[in-house]
Amino acid sequence: MRRVINWFDDRLHISALIDFLSHKSVPTHHHSIWYYFGGVSLLLFVVQIFTGLLLLFYYRPGPDSAFESIQFLMARVPFGWLVRSVHSWGANLMVLAVFIHMFSVFFMKAYRPPNELTWMSGFVLLGLSMAFGFSGYLLPWNELAFFATKVGTDIVGAVPVIGHWILMLLRGGEDVSGTTIGRFFGIHVALLPLFTGAVLFFHLALIQRHGITPPISKVGQPSPSLPFYPNFMIRETMVWLAVIGVLITLSTFLPWELGLKADPFKPAPAGIHPEWYFTFMSQTLKYLPPSILGFEGEQVGIIGFGVAGFLLFLTPLLDWQAKRGNDSRFFTAAGVFALAYVAVLTSLAYLKPY
Amino acid sequence: MIRRSYRKSLGVGLREILAVSVAVAVCTWGSAVLGEDSCVTCHAALPDALGAPVEAEKAGVHAAAGITCADCHGGDPTDEGPTAMEPEKGFVGKPSHAGTPKFCGRCHSNRAYMRQRKPELSTDQEDTYYTSVHGKRLRQGDERVAVCTSCHGIHGILPVSNAKSPVYPLNVARTCARCHADPAYMAPYKIPTNQFAQYQQSVHAEILFGRRDLSAPTCNDCHGNHGAYPPGATSVAAVCGQCHAVNMDLFVASPHKKAFDQLGLPECVTCHGNHSIQRTSDEMAGTSGVAVCITCHTEGSTGYKGAAEIGKTLSELASLLSEAKQQVSLAERAGMETLDARYLLQEANEALVQSRNLVHSSDPEQVKKAAAEGQKKAATALEDATTAIEEVSKRKRMLAIPLSLIGLLILLLYLKLRQIEGAQRGLAS
Numbered sequence: 001m002r003r004v005i006n007w008f009d010d011r012l013h014i015s016a017l018i019d020f021l022s023h024k025s026v027p028t029h030h031h032s033i034w035y036y037f038g039g040v041s042l043l044l045f046v047v048q049i050f051t052g053l054l055l056l057f058y059y060r061p062g063p064d065s066a067f068e069s070i071q072f073l074m075a076r077v078p079f080g081w082l083v084r085s086v087h088s089w090g091a092n093l094m095v096l097a098v099f100i101h102m103f104s105v106f107f108m109k110a111y112r113p114p115n116e117l118t119w120m121s122g123f124v125l126l127g128l129s130m131a132f133g134f135s136g137y138l139l140p141w142n143e144l145a146f147f148a149t150k151v152g153t154d155i156v157g158a159v160p161v162i163g164h165w166i167l168m169l170l171r172g173g174e175d176v177s178g179t180t181i182g183r184f185f186g187i188h189v190a191l192l193p194l195f196t197g198a199v200l201f202f203h204l205a206l207i208q209r210h211g212i213t214p215p216i217s218k219v220g221q222p223s224p225s226l227p228f229y230p231n232f233m234i235r236e237t238m239v240w241l242a243v244i245g246v247l248i249t250l251s252t253f254l255p256w257e258l259g260l261k262a263d264p265f266k267p268a269p270a271g272i273h274p275e276w277y278f279t280f281m282s283q284t285l286k287y288l289p290p291s292i293l294g295f296e297g298e299q300v301g302i303i304g305f306g307v308a309g310f311l312l313f314l315t316p317l318l319d320w321q322a323k324r325g326n327d328s329r330f331f332t333a334a335g336v337f338a339l340a341y342v343a344v345l346t347s348l349a350y351l352k353p354y
Numbered sequence: 355m356i357r358r359s360y361r362k363s364l365g366v367g368l369r370e371i372l373a374v375s376v377a378v379a380v381c382t383w384g385s386a387v388l389g390e391d392s393c394v395t396c397h398a399a400l401p402d403a404l405g406a407p408v409e410a411e412k413a414g415v416h417a418a419a420g421i422t423c424a425d426c427h428g429g430d431p432t433d434e435g436p437t438a439m440e441p442e443k444g445f446v447g448k449p450s451h452a453g454t455p456k457f458c459g460r461c462h463s464n465r466a467y468m469r470q471r472k473p474e475l476s477t478d479q480e481d482t483y484y485t486s487v488h489g490k491r492l493r494q495g496d497e498r499v500a501v502c503t504s505c506h507g508i509h510g511i512l513p514v515s516n517a518k519s520p521v522y523p524l525n526v527a528r529t530c531a532r533c534h535a536d537p538a539y540m541a542p543y544k545i546p547t548n549q550f551a552q553y554q555q556s557v558h559a560e561i562l563f564g565r566r567d568l569s570a571p572t573c574n575d576c577h578g579n580h581g582a583y584p585p586g587a588t589s590v591a592a593v594c595g596q597c598h599a600v601n602m603d604l605f606v607a608s609p610h611k612k613a614f615d616q617l618g619l620p621e622c623v624t625c626h627g628n629h630s631i632q633r634t635s636d637e638m639a640g641t642s643g644v645a646v647c648i649t650c651h652t653e654g655s656t657g658y659k660g661a662a663e664i665g666k667t668l669s670e671l672a673s674l675l676s677e678a679k680q681q682v683s684l685a686e687r688a689g690m691e692t693l694d695a696r697y698l699l700q701e702a703n704e705a706l707v708q709s710r711n712l713v714h715s716s717d718p719e720q721v722k723k724a725a726a727e728g729q730k731k732a733a734t735a736l737e738d739a740t741t742a743i744e745e746v747s748k749r750k751r752m753l754a755i756p757l758s759l760i761g762l763l764i765l766l767l768y769l770k771l772r773q774i775e776g777a778q779r780g781l782a783s
Contacts, residue, residue: 071691081691230771235771238771241763242760248756255689258691
């Protein structure tokens with residue numbers, strides 16, 4: 001056995017990698033638990049790739065075949081129901097994990113130098129995760145997905161100047177149709193994975209380069225740490241296993257329903273809403289008056305979210321206090337406000353959908 | 355100056371005289387200067403019933419078609435004075451109640467004229483009217499019966515397709531009820547006045563008013579409109595069969611047709627009622643307390659046995675179908691795909707509907723044959739759904755295997771971690 005390991009080691013230099021990892025360390029403190037969510041996001045991304053590839057064996061994009069192929073997969077293919085359910089639940093858990101990871105980094109002010117690009121690439125990954133969700137939502141071509149995509153792309157179309165152009169690019173015409181499903185499929189299985197792979201590689205490389213950052217409150221204090229290999233790695237593996245357990249339990253007990261096939265000629269059914277991670281935005285647009293200071297209310301809302309997102313992206317450059325190693329109360333308060341806003345608006349969307 | 359006593363003898367007041375004077379002045383100016391229809395210019399300035407038609411007529415189908423006052427009432431609209439309404443100028447004035455059908459019929463029964471004006475409209479309304487109870491009684495001198503204007507209105511008549519028209523499908527029953535639901539008005543005819551109240555409780559009204567489905571029947575769909583007549587006992591099936599064609603064919607071919615005709619029973623109405631017709635139920639066929647069959651068929655008779663057989667067949671299929679539907683819904687709620695089961699339920703439902711229709715054949719064998727197909731489909735759907743629900747339970751049970759494996763792995767990793775960290779602490783100390 002030793003000889004076999006040595007044979008591979010001579011060729012792959014695994015021992016050098018293990019040596020590198022065992023010299024890496026992870027800070028240990030009261031907030032260490034949040035470090036696991038980056039890894040959880042990564043695990044769920046891998047699960048999505050794996051289950052997505054399995055779905056590709058059966059999925060046939062098109063208004064006359066998409067719904068039927070998923071139906072066939074769920075009803076006739078052994079464990080097809082599980083693969084589809086894990087993919088749907090995995091997508092939602094992944095976005096949740098990415099959100100938690102982002103807010104934990106935000107509150108620990110771990111975006112401070114030299115992690116500005118790590119934060120920015122992470123922000124791009126959050127956007128990509130949401131784009132994955134949005135493009136994948138339409139693919140089963142069911143009623144809920146069809147109308148949610150219609151509403152979602154309508155909102156995109158309301159973006160000033162370039163909105164209509166983006167809408168046409170996404171839909172492939174004025175309406176959500178067979179062309180849209182083809183485009184969303186291409187975006188979901190080719191464009192986004194390629195782009196995400198590249199950004200993810202960059203993000204992970206930066207983490208390797210700069211190491212794991214302790215919270216800003218621990219700056220200047222003696223910081224105990226844990227070897228990355230094997231201590232943190234074993235712990236992370238335990239968390240991953242637990243997440244897989246949760247994922248398959250959810251998929252078994254609450255299998256993702258397929259619903260009714262989309263019928264473009266039918267009126268939108270009641271209770272149409274986008275995926276939960278978009279609802280705080282759609283709910284805000286609902287509450288906005290038709291006109292704000294002479295501008296269309298919806299456009300003001302979209303521009304508002306655009307500006308907020310851009311400011312979030314630029315946080316490491318804007319937080320001067322963090323750059324100096326001080327905890328900025330303003331940014332903490334802004335983070336708490338943003339979190340509360342997302343939580344309240346999302347809850348309202350589900351509690352008072354009409 | 356007209357003296358007060360003279361005015362009194364004419365029965366006109368100062369106000370009327372003043373209004374007429376103003377009207378004459380206005381219409382003289384309007385007709386002469388603007389070249390307008392003197393009927394309109396004069397009557398527009400008149401009060402109450404003499405002036406109201408001017409405004410009312412504007413919204414009507416006749417005004418829209420360019421038909422003027424003089425086209426119906428005669429007279430000379432170019433003459434700006436009261437002389438416009440001289441009989442020599444063809445003035446006929448207001449038609450009498452009895453003369454109304456002929457008055458309207460001058461155009462509406464004129465094929466050549468109507469072909470030019472509105473070729474899609476039939477020209478037999480007047481002829482048909484005189485075949486109706488209303489028309490017949492009118493000819494006998496009864497001036498209380500409905501004439502054209504009673505239903506369509508007078509000035510400002512709207513097309514039937516207009517929702518505000520009194521003869522628009524949603525308004526027909528209320529229009530008929532204006533006379534037919536008035537006990538005082540109908541007293542001389544000694545006919546019931548509860549038809550409208552009964553109709554409002556019926557399944558037909560539920561569909562017409564509730565769902566706004568204009569294909570549901572209202573008074574004129576069964577009784578006719580211009581030729582309104584109560585259907586006779588032997589023509590009821592034909593009337594109902596306008597919509598319920600399959601049931602009519604089955605009934606006409608059944609032994610009931612002959613028997614009902616011999617007994618003078620009003621066909622469909624005998625079992626289903628007329629104005630207050632209700633949604634049917636499977637219990638109507640059979641021998642239960644609410645079954646209509648036992649009204650005639652006494653216990654021990656062949657008819658009674660047949661009814662019992664039909665009732666049993668229907669209730670068995672309905673109950674199996676209901677059970678299958680519940681089970682399929684249960685499987686759906688559990689997240690299972692039930693497309694095939696749904697198709698089977700649809701087919702079983704179609705078989706149930708067919709079996710219910712076949713009740714009108716009065717042949718238990720035909721009902722049983724159709725129901726057997728439904729039974730087969732419903733049973734298969736039930737079996738599929740039950741299998742799906744069992745599969746859900748199996749999946750949940752099977753989940754214990756991967757979860758146990760995951761738990762075991764976590765435990766092993768935990769033990770390994772403790773061992774490693776113990777060794778690390780030992781090394782450090």
